[in-house]
Amino acid sequence: MKKSLIPGVILGLLAASLTPIAPTAFIASAYAATTPVTISTTNTSYVVGSQLHITGSSPAGKDITFKMVDSTGYVIHVDAIYGKDNNGQYSFDFTLPSNKTGTMTIIAGYGGASGEFALKNITVNNPSSNETGGSRGGGGGGGVYIPPTTSQPTDNSAGTVNLTAAIKESLSNGVVTVTFDSSKLTELMSSSATSASKVLVLDVKETGNTVKTELTTQVLSLLASKNEDVVLQVQTSIGAYNLPIKQLDVASIAREQGVSASDVKIAISMDKLQADKAAAVNSTASKQGWQVLSVPVDFTVSIVASDGTSKPINSFTRYVERSIPVQSTVNAKTATGVMYNEANGTFSPVPTLFTGVNATLFRKGNSIYTIIDNPKTFSDISGHWAKNDIELLASKLIVNGIENDKFAPDNNITRAEFAALLVRSLAVEEVKATGFTDVTAANWFSGAVGAAKAAQLIAGFEDGTFQPNAKITREQMVTMIIRAFQFAGKEVSSDSTVINKFTDRADISDWSKDAVAKSIAAGVIQGMTDTTFAPHENATRAQATLMLERMLQYLQFINK
Template identity: 45%
Template sequence: MNKIIASLLIFTLVWTVIFSSMDRHVAASVEDAPRFEAVDITDTIATLEWDPIDGAVSYSLHIFGTELFGFTTDKFRHEVTGLTPNMVQEMTLYYRDAAGETFEVKHEFTTAPLVLAAPANVRALNVTTNSAEIHWDPNPFATRYELEVNGEFAGGVDQSSYTLSDLTENTTYEVKVYASNGLQYSAAAEIEFTTKETSWPDAAEVNLRAMDVTATTAKLVWNEIPSATEYRLVDGEDFEARVTAVSYELKDLSPNTEYVFALIASNPIASSSEYTVRFTTAPAPPTGLKATTGDGQVSLAWAAAQGEGYTYHVKRSTTSGGSYTTIAANVTEASYRDTTAVNGTTYYYVVTTVKQGLESAPSNEGSAQPTAIVVVPISPVTGVIIPTSPITGSILTEGNISGSSDGNNHTVILKVSSTIEKTEDGRTVSTTTVDPADLQKAIESLKATSGKPTIIIEVPGNGETTNVLLGAGMIAELQAQVPSALVSARVDNVTYDLPVKALDLPAMAEKLGAEVEEMNVNVTIDKVSRSSLTTIERAANQSGLRPISEAVDFHVTAEAYGNTTSVDDFGDVYVSRTITISEKTNSATGVLYNPTSGTFSFVPTTFQTGEDGTTIATLKRTGNSIYTVVQFTKTFEDLNGHWAKADVELLASKLVVKGRSDDRFEPEQELTRAEFATLLVRAMGISEDDTSRFSDVQSTDWFAGAVNAAAKAGFIDGLEEATFGPRVNITREQMAVMIIRAMRFAGQQPTANIEDLSVFTDSSFISDWASDAVARSVSAGLIYGKTTTTFSPKENASRAEATVMLKRMLQALQFIN
């Protein structure tokens, strides 16, 4: 082993001597210290130069021991890149002679401090109408880049691109990009670009059009615009709709009206010009078609279209809903007499409205079977019929007067003429003055009969405003001779039934400083203007109501010597007015519209179906105002399974009761005396009152107006010392008393049977002052016992109990169906 180690040591020594003799820095055949230096030094680049060396045949350059190029002949200059700025660089030049010996010479130099270069190759890519991508080549010495757009800082990133957004279309932008290393910024690299402009198609490409046009609806349709994200429809007034679809359903349009709508396409940065469409709606179908039987003829009448230029096509069939044949075209009046009818045959009629070549849908269907009329002799004394026995059906009489009687009702019809004039705002006003002689004959006729006496004044035409003038002296005579008489003004599809006892003629004359005989009483039926109707419809829609009839303003005035006084309060007399509705309805109610507050309130209303299939709404109230009929349905989440659910939802849908919140009624919660008084006043359709009668009811209390009105009408009394106790919960017996008083106010009072209370074991606990009212309420089925044997008079009433009792009262009064 020792011999082997010794041999290795000798071998190593020999090779060391050999390599030592090959030193590259010493060679006698090559000159020493050649020129080797760096020139053109920058922060990252330097050029190395050396003079040719005698005896050297090739050269190789190294930096920090790393070869930059291998041995090469005839090369005396080399550019070195990628140097680190401001750093000492160690360079070594190796050269060989012809014998293959290698020599070296070293050189050190320091690079210049860093000068950060501006980003190179800056460019704008993917330019749109509102965005652009800015790209540049990465700078190895930069750690971040920042951008300016039109002189404003836009943002900074650490990558070599940046997206500009929210730009304006067709706009030139100047962008500067700076490189940064945390210590310094480079010079700016600048670029300029222009965003694209949105291209909108022309009107022909969009093809905005109206389709499926009816009297009240139309569908606007257009072709899709690729650059649009939204469409806006306007009519130049107060209509505006925004959609993303390419169609829109227009509703609540006016019949036979020209409309112009504009479509504006848009995206987040631009909008198109207007694309317009013009169309005219079809006329509205006639309403209220009535067919009256005659001898070998049928008389037709319907509500005339509002405005000028309308005609009508009358069509007939012998099958209901069958194929109709036009029997008269372009009829100019809102009536027609079919004289080709055969007695004993039932005919079915419809009428369409025509204007400027546009024809409406058919009206409701009217039917009649012509029959012979029996003519009754006329009394030579009065000129009117004096029935000697009950007569049913139409009776021909003298001149403008006709009458009918069935033993229970006696009606005299006055046919009158009207003068028509136009106001400055274009409204049609029809004025009818009832001939005193005709009215006198009607009085004589009514005096000679029993039953309910009614004078019907049939006003021809369809004026937007209808005035019926009656001499106050004749009304006074009617009050004296037939005090229960009713004067009914009928025009188009609206009636107004005025009980003559409701007019306090002496008080009216005193206000005017005149005698009763010097006054005229004017009954006005005023269909509200289109602009007012639009306001009413908008207010209704905001409340979730859908109007289904026209709005009519009824008022009565007295006139004398150029002075006028209005009659707005008929005390405890309910005045009826009817409005005919063309559609059938199951959830409608009559309402009063308050133009000052823009609110709606319940009006006692019943509905009947007429012979022509229309719905007749009869609204009853003790005052005058603007009335209409609306549809509304209200439910509450907490009524599911509750015994009073149907009654509560019925009165809530009629605007009589309200929930504690929008979705909760709280049926088992107790209610106060003020709350029930408010519900009762609302159910009776009477107006609130400002005059306080109780010391504990302040004008600022929310219930003050209703409590004052209830006291004025006699529904309520105070508790003691002129107090009402509005915040005290109401008991069942107190509620019964208030209900019976309200019915008495309306002219009805259930009979009392005290024995009906004997079934209750706690009847002795009913207060003396309440026993009569409780008995009447129980006998009439307005209120039941808490159980079959207990009434619980002192128990507080719940909201459900109060609502059910109100509903039963309204039905008993025939204030609702």
């Protein structure tokens, strides 16, 4: 069992947690001792990205701190586990970084004095390269990046091509600038392997507080030469960004800037927030009672003119993935990614998938993102059939209680309330509502209804109203959800005959029959019974929560 905080008394092991420490040879001599603490690993040689299983023992009643450093003394991981719960026996699993090779030293123990810790060396190799050592330390802190594995191909047979050999990196004042060598890129893109490529990968070796990748119009043309739907995946120690090249209409953007397309370039930046900016994010999150699990990162994509002026590209027509490392393996049920709004100091949830110590966030725009942990429950859901579903989406900041400690799961939900939940689930920014005679700027739901309309999640009624305070029906709710699938780029196919099993199918409105059939096929909703659908029955807050959870899981926007 892991501890949420590292014990402060283990000073000897943690003295170098935040700064590079002595090389392995020095560590061994400094800590050499006969010790009651033991360390065992399944093997002594591993490959990058594989699972490391560590076991051992220490005096009963002692907690164990685990640390791993590379051959330069750079701290790769620090964590704490309970040893005293198992008569001094401990066990720990850790996914090795994908970007670290060479000799690694494991240090485990309960103190820094002689006999209170143990050491074990392992070797980590990368079978796909000739690198047998080296480090990327010296500026990245203790975090490591593990490329996303949830939605992207990982080998050439699945359509991935590595273009790292075609890039040049330079480091100045903590900023890593990545540019392309056009001749090398042309050579790589001419390979037959790129003809079916879906993802073009750049693995940036240098570390800094900012990584900026520059793409000229010539480079963009080369990247899209074999497949215009290709995604450029930039992997760094700060995080990763998956940019669909098709999203960049450089010619149109250049026209808006009043310059020639040949005079501009695209810059993808990942900026690890420092000092006051990072403190503002962390302080605001702490005031909400959340635990911050990652360094805040500002992701931007900008068009840069020849004179150096730049303009951010803040919205895309499809969801864009970006990934950031977290401090340790997280509880995917209570953790979530959030976007931070610097202008008003607020947070909003972002669809997030967790894989090991990597979090992948999905949104149609850029901003500052971080990961929080927010376990949440309510006093009135104990024993309720939707307890786990409510706690899940409340922890992810999607559903709120009617009071801090009350959720009212069996209360009906209104059309405006459900629109607000849907917009929040999809990370759609609120905009002023227009076009409805019964929604004004003074209404609390104006922004959510405006966003839902702009995203084509709602349409309203023929008389020009939205009827925000009306209780939402089951068929209205699934119609909105199917439109949400379309907004997210996910088409659902179904056989319309699936509704024939319902004896009340004639009561299903013609405008909702297709959505009802698709929602059943997607597993978002079921009948009220095996033979009835009850299309006009009002939905409860608990039912709405469950449908949103199923929607997010179907879209692969949260873990199952």
